[in-house]
């Protein structure tokens with residue numbers, strides 16, 4: 001009777017099995033590449049965060065968050081922000097999947 005290791009030895013003689021046995025490693029490698037790609041795509045090309053003050057371009061602080069009245073059903077939030085530099089307030093739509101959209 002064959003043991004499991006005997007079966008594996010036999011399978012290693014078959015070229016196709018060798019290819020299949022490398023798949024988990026290749027899939028992991030691909031997943032890593034896709035994650036890296038997605039990370040670069042969600043980052044804004046200009047490197048901006050979407051929280052820039054419209055008046056002085058400082059990074060505003062989110063002071064409150066609530067569901068967007070129009071797109072809240074899709075998970076979109078409305079952020080009220082205040083600029084720490086010039087104290088101006090702004091409201092922007094925030095999509096957790098895409099970042100600031102408004």
Ligand SMILES: [Zn+2]
Pocket residue numbers: 053054055056057058083084085086087088
């Ligand atoms: Zn400002």
